[in-house]
Amino acid sequence: MSTTTATPQQTTGSTGGPDLAALYKHLRVVDVVDALDGIGYFNLTLMSPELRPLWSGMRFWGPAVTIRAVPSNKPMWRLEGTQDIVEAHRIWFERYPATRLPDDLPPNHVIVMESGGGPEVGFWGSENAMGAVGGGAAGIITDGYCRDTAEIELQRTPVVARKRGRTIIPGRIEVVEVQGTIACGGVRVDPGDVVGCDEDGAVVVPAAVAQEVAVHARAILLADMHARRRHYDAQGKKPDSTVDADAVIAYYESL
Structure with a gap:
């Protein structure tokens, strides 16, 4: 053969x-990049090398599902008491409901997020990223921040991020669109494009x-x-x- x-x-x-x-x-990733070169896609779909896997040995591929977020430009208010502080996300989203991905996502999808260039905010963390994998995601790529990164590594939850962060969502960022065309890591991503990563970086393969x-x-x-x-x-x-x-x-x- x-x-x-x-x-x-x-x-x-x-x-x-x-x-x-x-x-x-x-x-x-290098095999895919070489193949893209071979059909004339020189450097067109290479995500920024700043977007890195958060632990060694990570590799995933799948069809993209997309999220676009922007800075919220709305402050979080002072919370009263420990329990409210613990439940800050619930309280925030009750006032400002979240835009969510649909339930009928393809298996082994990759969540790709455009973060809108906002402030430091750990939109992704050890709990919600693990939940996304439990919901069928093969991995997550964001051009923003991820927090709880020691737990992300311990769990082997596949997250690629530009930076490691410390803060939470309320008062900082909100999702304004899902399953639309976005830019992530300097590259256009459409729902259904094949997206993947390994230790060399991340790349997008147009569905066509x-x-x-x-x-x-x-x-x-x-x-x-x-x-x-x-x-x-x-x-x-x-x-x-x-x-x-x-x-x-x-x-x-x-x-």
Whole structure:
């Protein structure tokens, strides 16, 4: 079997369309970027290198669902008593109801958030990010802040953020739109685009070319695995999963 030729697989998602997350499962960001280069998308969809995974070893891919937030320009008022302070989010959202993502999101989606360039605010934290994963998200990417980052790492909750923050939402930020076109990390993101990350950074693959890019990227990955395996053998290094091309080939043949 050729290790540098791949053909599209007709995997399907819950809506009957291609399961793009499955096509991207084993791909590295660099494979996808090289494939994008190959079809003329030079640097167009590379998210800013400031957007970094919050723990080592993170990798995810999935169709984008989008959130656009802006500074609230409304102050939080003084709260009376400890219990009100504990329930600050509930009190804030009762006065200013949140705009929320719909319930019928595709499986293994990636939440991508445009933060509006507002003040330091931990919109994402260990509790709500874990809840998003429980609701089917493969990962979260924000060009803003994330807080509780030690817990994020301990939980292995997949969050990519520009900065680590300390503060909470009330009086600082509000979501004004979901499932619209946004800009995140200097890149346009439309709902349904394939978005992913690993330790090298994050990238967006426009939906119109996502299947083609997956095919090219797979071939790039397999060629690299075979080349690196030769170095492993020559240097007497014990093979690991990063050079197990047979496992990757078997996975894609099973789709």
